[in-house]
Amino acid sequence: MNRTPHHHPLALRRSVLSVPAINTRALAKSATLDCDTIIFDLEDSVLPEKKAEARAALVAHFQGLDRSGAHEYVIRINPLDGPDGALDLEAVLDCMPDALLLSKVSAPQDVLTVADWLSEAGADEGPRLWAMVETAAGLLNLAEIAETGRTHGGRLDCFVVGLNDLRKETGIADIPGRPFLVPLLLQVVVAARASGLDVIDAVFNDFSDTDGLEAESRQGRQMGFDGKMLIHPAQIAIANEAFGVTEAEAAEALAIVAAFDAPENAGKAVVELAGRMVEKLHAEQAGRVLAKADLINERKKKA
Numbered sequence: 001m002n003r004t005p006h007h008h009p010l011a012l013r014r015s016v017l018s019v020p021a022i023n024t025r026a027l028a029k030s031a032t033l034d035c036d037t038i039i040f041d042l043e044d045s046v047l048p049e050k051k052a053e054a055r056a057a058l059v060a061h062f063q064g065l066d067r068s069g070a071h072e073y074v075i076r077i078n079p080l081d082g083p084d085g086a087l088d089l090e091a092v093l094d095c096m097p098d099a100l101l102l103s104k105v106s107a108p109q110d111v112l113t114v115a116d117w118l119s120e121a122g123a124d125e126g127p128r129l130w131a132m133v134e135t136a137a138g139l140l141n142l143a144e145i146a147e148t149g150r151t152h153g154g155r156l157d158c159f160v161v162g163l164n165d166l167r168k169e170t171g172i173a174d175i176p177g178r179p180f181l182v183p184l185l186l187q188v189v190v191a192a193r194a195s196g197l198d199v200i201d202a203v204f205n206d207f208s209d210t211d212g213l214e215a216e217s218r219q220g221r222q223m224g225f226d227g228k229m230l231i232h233p234a235q236i237a238i239a240n241e242a243f244g245v246t247e248a249e250a251a252e253a254l255a256i257v258a259a260f261d262a263p264e265n266a267g268k269a270v271v272e273l274a275g276r277m278v279e280k281l282h283a284e285q286a287g288r289v290l291a292k293a294d295l296i297n298e299r300k301k302k303a
C-alpha cells in the first residue's frame with residue numbers, strides 16, 4: 001500500500017454515520033441509508049449496563065448483513081482499560097467489520113495493543129484500525145499515533161475527531177465557526193496527512209439545524225477533512241454534498257488532466273491553463289478528484 005503523504009488509498013468517506021448498537025430500530029434503518037460509512041457504536045451511546053445487550057444485538061445484526069452493498073462498516077469499541085474493551089474485541093471477531101474505531105486514543109500504544117491483539121487472534125487480514133482524536137493527550141501525541149499507520153502491519157487508516165470529549169476535557173467553548181478549535185483541527189489534518197491517513201471531522205450535535213451543519217461541513221472540507229461523522233440520517237445528504245465533487249470541480253480536474261495530455265505540452269512540468277500556472281502536482285490532485293467522482297458514481301449504482 002502506497003502511504004506517502006497525500007497518496008493514501010482513496011476511499012469514499014463523505015458521510016460517516018454513528019448508529020448506537022443498542023438501538024435495533026436504528027440498526028435496521030442504517031442498512032437503507034445513503035451514507036458511505038456506518039460506525040456501529042458500542043461506546044458512549046450505550047449505557048454501561050446495556051453493553052452486553054448491545055454486543056449481542058450487533059453480532060446478530062452482522063449475521064444478517066448484506067456485505068455486497070455500498071457501505072463500509074466500522075465498530076467503535078470501548079477503551080481497553082475499562083471493563084468492556086476486551087469483550088468488545090471478542091465480539092468484533094464475530095462481526096469482522098472493515099475497521100475498528102478506537103475511542104479516546106491518547107498514545108501510540110493504544111493503537112499498537114489492538115493491532116497486536118488482532119494479529120495474535122489470527123486476524124491478520126481482518127479489520128483495519130481507526131482512532132478517535134478526542135483527548136488532550138491524544139492531541140499532544142498526534143504525530144506518534146499517526147505514525148503507527150506505517151508500523152505493526154500498517155493497520156491504522158483514519159483519524160476521527162471527537163469534539164464533545166475534547167471540549168469536555170479542555171473547556172474550549174462550543175461556538176459557531178469553532179474559532180478556538182480550528183487550530184487543533186488543522187493539527188489533526190496535518191498529522192493525518194503526514195502519515196497518509198484519512199481524517200474525519202467531528203459530529204455536529206444539533207441535528208435539526210441544517211444550516212449550521214452545512215456551514216460546519218463546508219468549513220471541514222476547506223480545512224482538508226475527507227468527511228464528517230454524523231449522528232442522524234437527516235445529516236447524510238448535507239455531508240455527501242459538502243464532501244462530494246461538484247460539476248465545476250470535475251470539469252476543472254478534467255481540463256487540468258487534458259492540458260498535460262495535450263501533445264503541445266508533452267514533456268512539460270508546468271503548463272498554462274486559462275491564464276494560470278498548472279504544475280504536475282495539480283494534475284495529480286485532479287486525478288484524485290476524478291477518481292473520487294468515479295467512486296461516487298459507483299456508489300450511486302450500488303445504492
Ligand SMILES: CC(C)(COP(=O)(O)OP(=O)(O)OC[C@H]1O[C@@H](n2cnc3c(N)ncnc32)[C@H](O)[C@@H]1OP(=O)(O)O)[C@@H](O)C(=O)NCCC(=O)NCCSC(=O)C[C@H](O)C(=O)O
Nearest residue numbers: 018019020025026029030041045162163164165231232233
Ligand atoms: C440523536 C438521536 C438520539 C435522535 O433519535 P430519535 O429521536 O429517535 O430521532 P428521530 O425520531 O428523528 O429518528 C428518525 C428515524 O431515524 C432513525 N435514526 C435516528 N438516528 C439514527 C442513526 N444514528 N442511525 C440510524 N437510524 C437513526 C430512528 O430510529 C427513526 O427511525 P424510524 O423510527 O424507523 O423511522 C439519534 O439520532 C441517535 O441516537 N444518534 C446517534 C447517537 C450516537 O451514535 N452517538 C455516538 C456518536 S457521537 C460521538 O461519537 C461523539 C464523539 O465521541 C465526541 O466525543 O464528540
Ligand SMILES: [Mg+2]
Nearest residue numbers: 134162164165
Ligand atoms: Mg467521544
